[in-house]
Amino acid sequence: MKSIIINVVKDFNPKPYGRYRIDAPGCEITSGQTFREEVLAPALRVNDEVLVDLSGYNRYGRSFLDEAFGGLLREEGFSGDDVLKKLKYKHDDVESIELVIKDRIAASIKDIED
Amino acid sequence: MSFWQIFLQFLGWFIIIWLHQRTLRRSELSRQKDALLTKTDDLFDYIKLELQKSHINLLELESCIAFKVTLLEFRLKQINELARIEILSLALIVRIRELDLDAMKTSVGAIIDELQSDITEQIESNYHKKLYNHSSVLSQLKYRVPEMAGAAFAVNAMIGLYMIVGFLFSKINY
Numbered sequence: 001m002k003s004i005i006i007n008v009v010k011d012f013n014p015k016p017y018g019r020y021r022i023d024a025p026g027c028e029i030t031s032g033q034t035f036r037e038e039v040l041a042p043a044l045r046v047n048d049e050v051l052v053d054l055s056g057y058n059r060y061g062r063s064f065l066d067e068a069f070g071g072l073l074r075e076e077g078f079s080g081d082d083v084l085k086k087l088k089y090k091h092d093d094v095e096s097i098e099l100v101i102k103d104r105i106a107a108s109i110k111d112i113e114d
Numbered sequence: 115m116s117f118w119q120i121f122l123q124f125l126g127w128f129i130i131i132w133l134h135q136r137t138l139r140r141s142e143l144s145r146q147k148d149a150l151l152t153k154t155d156d157l158f159d160y161i162k163l164e165l166q167k168s169h170i171n172l173l174e175l176e177s178c179i180a181f182k183v184t185l186l187e188f189r190l191k192q193i194n195e196l197a198r199i200e201i202l203s204l205a206l207i208v209r210i211r212e213l214d215l216d217a218m219k220t221s222v223g224a225i226i227d228e229l230q231s232d233i234t235e236q237i238e239s240n241y242h243k244k245l246y247n248h249s250s251v252l253s254q255l256k257y258r259v260p261e262m263a264g265a266a267f268a269v270n271a272m273i274g275l276y277m278i279v280g281f282l283f284s285k286i287n288y
Binding site for chain 2: 017018019023024058059060061062063093094095096097099100103
């Protein structure tokens with residue numbers, strides 16, 4: 001079983017910010033869209049399990065999390081089952097961030113079913 | 115001094131120390147609960163104020179809110195640890211994080227007011243249950259704290275008086 005751990009702060013950007021690349025200067029390298037397209041989605045396509053470690057940064061915005069994780073279904077074409085089976089995530093210090101990701105994925109699943 | 119005198123002496127001191135610790139803990143819990151309520155009120159006032167501005171950068175506001183909510187969550191963990199119960203559930207913290215600021219610009223007041231009410235109610239309700247719940251035997255005992263404090267003081271005073279009188283009699287007899 002192929003698995004990988006993605007540490008957002010070390011493997012992507014120390015200060016993730018913004019939803020889309022075009023949101024603001026600098027968002028080309030910090031946005032949820034960039035993280036999803038360049039890091040998360042490719043990892044999910046080739047691995048059986050992906051653990052996203054969000055520890056090390058405590059100010060994730062709703063937009064970033066929604067685009068990075070909810071966008072897997074809306075934009076990348078993953079199914080709800082795929083995401084729920086393969087994707088794991090954690091934050092060592094701020095539990096509510098994990099709950100927001102769970103809600104955003106659930107909201108995406110509901111949007112697609114509707 | 116007999117075994118029972120020593121035992122009662124230690125029991126009296128133990129009860130006094132336990133009562134003192136309990137009073138300190140309650141006082142600290144009350145202070146932290148009030149601070150938590152103030153922080154949440156300030157956060158919601160800030161959100162309402164910012165959303166009413168004509169030129170507002172929603173991303174920056176979102177980032178600022180995320181920071182303040184994280185601090186709130188850390189503070190909440192401390193209080194839950196101190197109280198040994200959940201004073202405020204994480205689900206309500208998540209609701210703050212999930213506020214859709216763009217959608218809220220037209221109806222900011224109603225959404226914020228509802229969430230603020232839910233949070234305040236839960237904090238006050240759980241705090242009240244923690245301090246004033248008398249349903250269990252243990253909580254009934256805790257409710258009788260002033261009587262127990264009086265009894266502990268009386269026992270200590272009697273033992274102390276007994277020892278003084280005994281010492282004086284032994285000196286006189288000698």
